[in-house]
Amino acid sequence: MFGSFLKTSQVKSPWLMHFDCGSCNGCDIETLACLTPVYDVERFGIINVGNPRHADVLVVTGTVNKRNAVILKNIYDQMPSPKLVIAIGACGCSGGVFREAPNVLGGVDKVIPVDVYVPGCPAKPEAIMDAVVTGLGKLKGILEAS
């Protein structure tokens, strides 16, 4: 019973950390809009945290370049397992219009494993919330399989 409560808790309490990898701020604004009274993601137990040691879900916006790849990897490594990564927007998914730039490595998946991709330029708040829920469904599947 206690074990099943712990598994349920992992799905019902996703603490989210947002990292701007080099976004134009369009996707950042849409991500933060999810926290406003209009969308109110706290309904699902989601909290925006600023500390990777407390985070369960890493939301990354923007392209990954040679300078910030190390920081992205460092943040990911500091997060406790099990963890999810969500790449937001065209830039986060693939590098977007910047993918050919000499300093750009590409999407988030060039550095860390990504669980859910959210396309769009910028991605809509509804799509971001749907991505978190999809990611939690994936996590639930993993927990049930274990």
Add this chain to the structure above:
Amino acid sequence: MNLNTFYLAVAGLILAPLVGGLVAGVDRVVTARLQSRMGPPLMQPFYDVGKLMSKVIAPASHWQGMFVRWALVASLASDVMLAAGADVLMCFFVQAASASFVALGAFCGNSPYSKLGAQRELFQLLAYEPVFMVGILCMAKAAGAFDAYSFMAAQGPLLFKMPLIVPGLLFVVLVKLRKSPFDIAASHHMHQEVVRGVYTDYAGRDFALLEIAHWADVTVVLWICSFLWATSPLTMVVTAGLFLFAALVIDNISARLTWRTMLGRVAPITLILATANLVWLYLE
């Protein structure tokens, strides 16, 4: 110790953290409603702690685990003492030890935010402990003894004999609930300024245990506040609820103060008011 006291102590050990968790849930729902949001479910704090319990992460320092467990034991001990009708002043000292362990554990971490938060936690201790102690002394003077049962058995509400300790107790509730304008050691909302301050380096199971200790602390503080109108269990619950609601309203309408303002202005003013009340009780 008779068997009744033993049962009450066990009830305090089990129920007090659960009540603290429910208070945290009510806090989040009411705060959301005050901000025109729906908010999380009432049980959300329990899900959060359950999630943290199942997380796998190495502690920032091996000492932290020990300090977290000591903090939890001290917080639960203060609950047990209060439930068993022990000396309220001793219960207050045990709870202060818990807060000190939290700060000591944070000093063991590597993060500068954690160390800064630990320093601020000590400043907070310095600010609210004297006010809280004088408040308890006022209650003891009016009730004629220091044990919790005497406080609850006092003739009529204690509030009318000690109105000047109310600002001080509200200050203590705000600090212990980690609410604005006194969430100086650990930003309560959205991880601002010092990230999570004193909590920054705690993670996983240690953080979950610390959260349970925090619930136990909140229960003790609200319980002591409820002694102000302890004519029946219902009036005690209503008094504690009023303190909680006042703290939530103040949290939503005020910004964070600096530790200098807290230590230089708020603490002396509330302490002077509470001491004046104590002197008045002695002269009466």
